[in-house]
Amino acid sequence: MIAQQLANSLALGGAYALMALGFGLIFGVLDLIHWSYGDVMIAGAYVTLTLMGSGTHSFLLLLGGMVVATTLVGMVVERLNFHALRDKPHMVILIASLGVAMVIQNAILIIWGPARRRFLVDMPLPPLKVLGISLSASRVLSIVLSVVVMVGLDALLRRTRLGMSIRATILDRDAAILMGINRRFIMVSTFALGSALSGVAMLLLASMYGVIFPLEGNFIGLMVFAAVIIGGLGSIPGAVLGGVIIGFSQTLSAAYVSLTYKDAITMTLLALALVVKPSGILGKPQEENI
Amino acid sequence: MRLSLPSSRLGRVWLALLAVALALPALSLPSFVFRLGALIFIYGSVVSSFNLLTGYCGLLSVAHAGFFGIGAYTSGIMSVRWHTGFLTGMAAGTALTGLLSLLVGFATVRLRGRYLIMATLGINEVINLVMFNSEFTGGPNGLPGVAPPDLFGYVFSSTTSLYYLNLAGLALVTAIVALVVHSPLGRAMVALREDDLAAEAIGIDTVRTKLLAFTLAGALAGMAGVFYAHNNLFVSYQTFTTDESFILLAMLVIGGLGTLIGPIIGVILMVALPEALRGAALYRYLLYGLVLAVVAPQWPAGLGGMRLWTRRRKAVPVLDRQGGQPA
Numbered sequence: 233m234i235a236q237q238l239a240n241s242l243a244l245g246g247a248y249a250l251m252a253l254g255f256g257l258i259f260g261v262l263d264l265i266h267w268s269y270g271d272v273m274i275a276g277a278y279v280t281l282t283l284m285g286s287g288t289h290s291f292l293l294l295l296g297g298m299v300v301a302t303t304l305v306g307m308v309v310e311r312l313n314f315h316a317l318r319d320k321p322h323m324v325i326l327i328a329s330l331g332v333a334m335v336i337q338n339a340i341l342i343i344w345g346p347a348r349r350r351f352l353v354d355m356p357l358p359p360l361k362v363l364g365i366s367l368s369a370s371r372v373l374s375i376v377l378s379v380v381v382m383v384g385l386d387a388l389l390r391r392t393r394l395g396m397s398i399r400a401t402i403l404d405r406d407a408a409i410l411m412g413i414n415r416r417f418i419m420v421s422t423f424a425l426g427s428a429l430s431g432v433a434m435l436l437l438a439s440m441y442g443v444i445f446p447l448e449g450n451f452i453g454l455m456v457f458a459a460v461i462i463g464g465l466g467s468i469p470g471a472v473l474g475g476v477i478i479g480f481s482q483t484l485s486a487a488y489v490s491l492t493y494k495d496a497i498t499m500t501l502l503a504l505a506l507v508v509k510p511s512g513i514l515g516k517p518q519e520e521n522i
Numbered sequence: 523m524r525l526s527l528p529s530s531r532l533g534r535v536w537l538a539l540l541a542v543a544l545a546l547p548a549l550s551l552p553s554f555v556f557r558l559g560a561l562i563f564i565y566g567s568v569v570s571s572f573n574l575l576t577g578y579c580g581l582l583s584v585a586h587a588g589f590f591g592i593g594a595y596t597s598g599i600m601s602v603r604w605h606t607g608f609l610t611g612m613a614a615g616t617a618l619t620g621l622l623s624l625l626v627g628f629a630t631v632r633l634r635g636r637y638l639i640m641a642t643l644g645i646n647e648v649i650n651l652v653m654f655n656s657e658f659t660g661g662p663n664g665l666p667g668v669a670p671p672d673l674f675g676y677v678f679s680s681t682t683s684l685y686y687l688n689l690a691g692l693a694l695v696t697a698i699v700a701l702v703v704h705s706p707l708g709r710a711m712v713a714l715r716e717d718d719l720a721a722e723a724i725g726i727d728t729v730r731t732k733l734l735a736f737t738l739a740g741a742l743a744g745m746a747g748v749f750y751a752h753n754n755l756f757v758s759y760q761t762f763t764t765d766e767s768f769i770l771l772a773m774l775v776i777g778g779l780g781t782l783i784g785p786i787i788g789v790i791l792m793v794a795l796p797e798a799l800r801g802a803a804l805y806r807y808l809l810y811g812l813v814l815a816v817v818a819p820q821w822p823a824g825l826g827g828m829r830l831w832t833r834r835r836k837a838v839p840v841l842d843r844q845g846g847q848p849a
Contacts, residue, residue, distance in 0.1 A: 265636050325819070327814055327819075328815045328816075330814055331813065332815045334808070334811030335815055338804075338807040341804070342804055342805070454647060492655040493651065493655060499644040499647045502644040506640060507641070510633055510637050
């Protein structure tokens with residue numbers, strides 16, 4: 233029983249870790265919170281579903297569709313919310329970003345209605361049964377794919393020119409610009425990368441839950457914020473750790489404490505993390521930010 | 523205390539507004555106008571209390587709908603279960619919300635900008651989840667059967683009497699906020715907002731100021747919640763979600779952060795406008811979102827920051843100040 237719950241936690245944690253990574257990269261480069269991150273994801277899911285029509289689709293096709301859709305929606309948000317307001321004080325961008333999240337949520341409600349939509353995925357893997365743990369195909373895929381994507385992302389960030397530029401910008405933006413890194417190019421490509429990661433994660437979540445609904449983005453966004461804060465804002469390994477912690481917190485508190493209060497428990501965890509160590513588990517304390 | 527009211531232009535604006543509000547029932551307008559008026563007064567009180575925390579003290583919290591709700595639920599539950607009166611409910615609702623808000627302030631005293639938003643976001647979610655899931659609060663069905671307000675034996679049941687009662691509530695809250703803002707505490711709050719290091723350097727106890735801002739803003743929001751519960755006769759968790767906190771923020775920003783008149787203008791605009799566009803109820807939240815996303819960045823002073831309302835030359839809007847808190 234406990235092994236089963238731990239495996240479920242890991243599957244959910246993998247998807248959250250991907251989202252936290254994407255969010256963390258965007259945060260690191262922009263030094264701004266992308267409030268509509270979760271809403272961009274769910275908007276991507278609706279766009280994909282609409283373009284492909286209802287019915288069951290193959291996983292790979294959906295994966296391609298989701299990545300493209302979330303990236304496109306993400307780019308629009310980058311352009312309107314972050315690029316257009318780049319000279320404004322941070323507080324203004326922050327408030328505008330809250331507004332963008334509300335606009336996306338309600339645009340989805342208006343266009344697609346409030347009802348849940350079935351999200352059927354044709355799994356390329358069979359369900360797994362080992363050592364008394366039975367994992368559905370979507371959970372197996374979530375664990376496998378999130379590990380694969382993380383390894384790929386690690387290689388990208390360590391070995392390619394783009395990845396090194398992104399890391400340099402996260403480390404010290406001004407110095408990176410002085411070293412000849414094109415700031416605008418890094419912003420756009422990081423945003424695209426972060427949105428694409430959220431597209432992968434969204435597909436994993438949707439195939440695990442089997443449905444999507446308009447306000448899901450709001451909820452997922454909160455969980456991602458919690459993951460990033462708990463792990464450490466601005467730290468890449470911290471984002472992965474935070475995502476996995478949220479996966480565990482959500483699954484275990486639903487299984488052993490109370491299904492109705494699982495979100496409250498996660499939010500309390502977030503508030504506790506902020507009170508005890510605002511820089512997160514793996515983040516560096518930043519005096520000016522706390 | 524320097525509130526040289528009637529002589530200043532500001533004072534004349536206030537008196538004119540009050541006179542219009544008082545005289546409105548003399549016109550034979552349809553009763554929904556007065557129900558809407560009462561709602562505007564209640565939200566005016568909430569946003570004014572929010573303004574104390576965010577506009578004057580510069581602490582951007584998004585748990586304010588939660589505080590509003592704690593006040594509403596406290597008095598509502600007391601009224602439904604123990605049949606307590608309006609004043610008892612008001613005392614309990616105000617005190618409890620102030621206390622909880624103090625605790626929130628205490629827990630988040632080290633946090634600023636985006637960290638404070640994250641923390642208060644989580645707090646509002648927790649408050650809302652408790653309202654939604656608890657048996658005690660009536661859960662998802664809400665809490666019906668709250669008694670109408672009563673004062674010294676008089677029951678405010680007619681639309682007009684509720685209109686006047688809530689107007690008095692708004693006048694009380696606005697007066698308290700004005701008193702605080704013009705007191706040494708208010709100046710300490712503004713100093714904290716502008717530059718907390720400098721404030722500390724000139725001897726302002728920043729922790730104490732923050733805690734007082736949280737307590738006062740929370741208590742006043744709770745009081746507005748009590749007015750809301752007894753005006754609406756029904757309390758539902760849906761009125762106090764995190765999204766509602768964002769809407770309160772939209773009202774405050776469009777009205778003008780850090781101005782006394784701003785919250786009232788913002789609320790009139792943001793409550794009345796969607797009501798006017800009643801057929802398009804679906805677009806209400808879209809409109810709020812657009813206000814935050816599009817209008818606020820272009821017009822950070824808000825309507826309340828216009829010269830019409832102030833004697834001094836155009837003030838630098840709170841949102842455009844670079845110093846102080848990184849977001």
